[in-house]
Amino acid sequence: MEGTDDRLREILAGCRKHHRESQRLLYEEFYAYSMSICLRYADNRDEAAEILNDGFMKIFTNIRQFDLSKPLKPWLRKVMVNTSINHYKQKQRDLQSEEMENAKHEQEAESIISGISYQEIIGMLHKLPPAYRTVFNLYVIEGYRHEEIAKMLGITVGTSKSNLFKAKESLRKILNDFFESDYVEKK
Numbered sequence: 001m002e003g004t005d006d007r008l009r010e011i012l013a014g015c016r017k018h019h020r021e022s023q024r025l026l027y028e029e030f031y032a033y034s035m036s037i038c039l040r041y042a043d044n045r046d047e048a049a050e051i052l053n054d055g056f057m058k059i060f061t062n063i064r065q066f067d068l069s070k071p072l073k074p075w076l077r078k079v080m081v082n083t084s085i086n087h088y089k090q091k092q093r094d095l096q097s098e099e100m101e102n103a104k105h106e107q108e109a110e111s112i113i114s115g116i117s118y119q120e121i122i123g124m125l126h127k128l129p130p131a132y133r134t135v136f137n138l139y140v141i142e143g144y145r146h147e148e149i150a151k152m153l154g155i156t157v158g159t160s161k162s163n164l165f166k167a168k169e170s171l172r173k174i175l176n177d178f179f180e181s182d183y184v185e186k187k
Contacts, residue, residue: 010074015063023060031072034080041084055083116178124174132167139164 011029014022034052042048059080066075125133134153138144146160153160
């Protein structure tokens with residue numbers, strides 16, 4: 001056991017001098033232990049590896065703060081746990097930021113749509129083939145279910161769903177063309 005302690009002290013002394021070989025040896029020595037900690041906090045192995053590497057960067061950067069008279073494992077564990085928690089918090093901030101960005105885009109889309117006149121919307125709907133337009137109107141505007149639409153039009157429920165899907169896709173293309181031509185004309 002004493003030889004292991006001397007070897008570890010030697011590795012830590014090398015890490016304090018920023019020797020790459022000593023850093024590699026410390027990383028290899030505590031990789032499995034550190035990975036087992038990170039895996040408990042991560043969603044998958046790749047994320048755990050990212051946390052582990054960030055943790056080791058913190059260890060190598062702050063190795064001079066470590067008291068060599070104390071055991072390394074508790075300090076290393078604390079660094080890995082704190083790095084995992086920081087990673088989690090950052091992920092939560094990123095998710096919140098993404099949600100806010102999506103909400104902003106939804107708001108922008110709403111203001112764009114609200115800038116289209118009723119006549120322009122009707123004109124776009126009239127560009128749809130009659131079967132698509134009819135199902136779209138019955139489902140989206142009138143609020144009928146696919147089963148009711150199928151009975152009214154004498155088609156299958158699957159055909160009703162398919163026509164609605166195709167109507168929405170066609171309307172997306174029509175809207176894109178509308179805004180592109182509108183943008184080009186204003187330029």
